[in-house]
Amino acid sequence: MKNKLVSEILSLKNEKDAVILAHSYQPPEIQDIADHVGDSLQLSRTAASTESEVIVFCGVKFMAETAHILSPDKTVLLPEPDAGCPLADCIEVPALLSMQELYPDALTVLYVNSPADVKAESYACCTSANALEVIENAPSDEIIFAPDRNLGTFVSRKSDKTIHIWNGACRSHAVADLPDMKCRMEEWPDAELLVHPETPPEAWELAHAVLGTGGMIKHVGESSAKRFIIGTEEGMVYRLRTLYPGREFIAGGNIYCYNMKMITLQKILDSLRKLEPVIELDPRIRERAYAAVARMTEITG
Ligand code: 13P
Numbered sequence: 001m002k003n004k005l006v007s008e009i010l011s012l013k014n015e016k017d018a019v020i021l022a023h024s025y026q027p028p029e030i031q032d033i034a035d036h037v038g039d040s041l042q043l044s045r046t047a048a049s050t051e052s053e054v055i056v057f058c059g060v061k062f063m064a065e066t067a068h069i070l071s072p073d074k075t076v077l078l079p080e081p082d083a084g085c086p087l088a089d090c091i092e093v094p095a096l097l098s099m100q101e102l103y104p105d106a107l108t109v110l111y112v113n114s115p116a117d118v119k120a121e122s123y124a125c126c127t128s129a130n131a132l133e134v135i136e137n138a139p140s141d142e143i144i145f146a147p148d149r150n151l152g153t154f155v156s157r158k159s160d161k162t163i164h165i166w167n168g169a170c171r172s173h174a175v176a177d178l179p180d181m182k183c184r185m186e187e188w189p190d191a192e193l194l195v196h197p198e199t200p201p202e203a204w205e206l207a208h209a210v211l212g213t214g215g216m217i218k219h220v221g222e223s224s225a226k227r228f229i230i231g232t233e234e235g236m237v238y239r240l241r242t243l244y245p246g247r248e249f250i251a252g253g254n255i256y257c258y259n260m261k262m263i264t265l266q267k268i269l270d271s272l273r274k275l276e277p278v279i280e281l282d283p284r285i286r287e288r289a290y291a292a293v294a295r296m297t298e299i300t301g
Helices: 002-015 028-033 040-049 061-070 093-102 131-137 149-156 178-187 201-206 213-222 235-243 265-274 283-300
Strands: 018-023 036-038 054-058 075-077 107-111 124-126 142-146 162-165 192-195 227-231 248-251
Touching (some): 002 018, 002 028, 018 028, 028 235, 036 040, 054 061, 093 142, 107 131, 131 142, 142 149, 149 201, 178 192, 178 201, 213 235, 227 235
Parallel strands (some): 018 054, 107 124, 107 142, 142 162, 192 227, 227 248
16 A cells, blocks of 8 residues: 555656655655655755756645745645644744834844744744854844744854844744653663754753754764764654664654644645645745745855
């Protein structure tokens, strides 16, 4: 059954000139059929450069919206339209505008995990991989950072700028199970603990390194350790096992994103057959959001 689904997806993908992009938090069977698996930054770069007419985005809504912002002439499909992001949903335009009124000299640096209309009101976007670089290069010593308070706190500790941090959080990372991380560390004392900056500061204190998902991949490649405890969404454990079959990866902190797991092979097939659900944005919002996303790519190359 699974093989039949996979072969139908692959043949339809060629017929429709589609590319399948998957975030590293996607379930294994989806990572396996994707043309590109990556972090938010890599996927937005791939979306901007692909020649394919159709992008099937296996991730959550803000990621598919970012692909559409960067590739407006392509058809961007999100196979499960309800795959949202509670972190993105914790910021809305009127509230950001009020914060901007409070700090009129500050530039807004917005984590891409945010809605398109809020991106449209921002100076620049960033991902967990480049948040510090974007902040350091923004032409103001005063920054509003939104919506993730943990990532904001993490970068504010590395920057001399005044950073006003929005009080939002990822529902999966912010409640990371620290006793579980400690247990894994006791069980595997030779393992390195890697945690995502969306986890709370108490997790960073336990960890050997605090990194976005792309940073974790790079770190493992450069480390001499044989075992790693992975303090981010558990899909990342499969991604790392695929990339580094000689190493051992253990999930730590019970971090699970239900939205990321809403995409299934059947939904990808249906989406390719019908060429829907298509991600669409008001063109005025899209253009202004593009300016913020483009500024991130200008700064970080
Ligand atoms: P990355 O930027 O590391 O891909 O993380 C994306 C994300 O949504 C974390 O919750």
